[in-house]
Amino acid sequence: MGRSFYGRDPRLVAPDLLNKVLVHRERAGRIVEVEAYCGAEDPASHAYRGPTVRNATMFGPPGRLYVYFTYGMHWCANAVCGDEGEGRAVLIRALAPLRGVDHMRAARPAARRDRDLCSGPAKLCQALGLDGTFDGTNLASAEGGVSIRDDGSAPPSLAANGPRIGLSVGVDKPWRWWVEGDRNVSRRG
DNA sequence: ACCGGGATGTTCT
DNA sequence: GAACATCCCGGTG
Numbered sequence: 001m002g003r004s005f006y007g008r009d010p011r012l013v014a015p016d017l018l019n020k021v022l023v024h025r026e027r028a029g030r031i032v033e034v035e036a037y038c039g040a041e042d043p044a045s046h047a048y049r050g051p052t053v054r055n056a057t058m059f060g061p062p063g064r065l066y067v068y069f070t071y072g073m074h075w076c077a078n079a080v081c082g083d084e085g086e087g088r089a090v091l092i093r094a095l096a097p098l099r100g101v102d103h104m105r106a107a108r109p110a111a112r113r114d115r116d117l118c119s120g121p122a123k124l125c126q127a128l129g130l131d132g133t134f135d136g137t138n139l140a141s142a143e144g145g146v147s148i149r150d151d152g153s154a155p156p157s158l159a160a161n162g163p164r165i166g167l168s169v170g171v172d173k174p175w176r177w178w179v180e181g182d183r184n185v186s187r188r189g
Numbered sequence: 190a191c192c193g194g195g196a197t198g199t200t201c202t
Numbered sequence: 203g204a205a206c207a208t209c210c211c212g213g214t215g
Contacts, residue, residue, distance in 0.1 A: 035207070037207075045207085046207075049201090052200080052201080053200090054199085054200065054201095068207080069198085069199065069200090070198095070199085070200095070206055070207070070208065071197070071198085071199095071206060071208050071209080072196075072197030072199070072206090072208095073196070073197050073198075073208080073209080074197095074208050074209070076207065076208080078207090091207060093207085110209080110210065110211095120208070121207070122207095122208050122209065123208085123209075126209095164207070165207075165208095166206090166207055167207065168206085
């Protein structure tokens with residue numbers, strides 16, 4: 001999986017990540033929803049105004065995990081892609097829980113049903129135990145036990161797409177993709 | 190099911 | 203001081 005992030009536009013990487021598996025040690029889920037963030041050309045991207053302390057990982061080498069803190073309490077995770085210095089990444093928005101589900105339930109006591117464990121970008125970080133200490137980890141070498149793996153499942157032949165969620169700018173760009181019909185997708189499009 | 194408001198604190202203007 | 207790539211809970215229908 002490591003090489004597939006190099007030099008590739010997040011709008012191409014994002015749909016390819018559907019049905020890949022995000023792993024943290026014994027916990028894992030199949031990726032069912034993603035969004036592309038496109039650096040200096042994308043006003044919704046954290047990278048739009050150039051490098052800062054917070055977004056440094058986005059401007060580093062592709063194939064790393066960019067984990068950021070938001071709303072005073074939540075962590076969200078991205079896979080950095082493109083070329084170093086571009087500030088491009090794919091936000092992982094939802095997973096279908098695969099392994100370590102008991103551990104996920106313990107990490108997310110507010111989840112009433114298993115489909116609430118990973119059905120949002122901050123939910124899946126809580127479920128998998130990903131926080132700021134994982135910012136910058138190398139996915140290709142499974143640094144810290146974190147990786148994105150190909151288990152042989154192809155991306156969906158019909159990936160649904162539509163506008164991104166939770167933005168005040170860039171709302172017109174259809175840069176969100178999801179697995180049609182999957183119950184773990186954060187919202188219906 | 191859908192909707193509205195509060196939580197909570199870092200980051201940037 | 204405002205904004206924020208969100209989530210949870212309690213209301214109503």
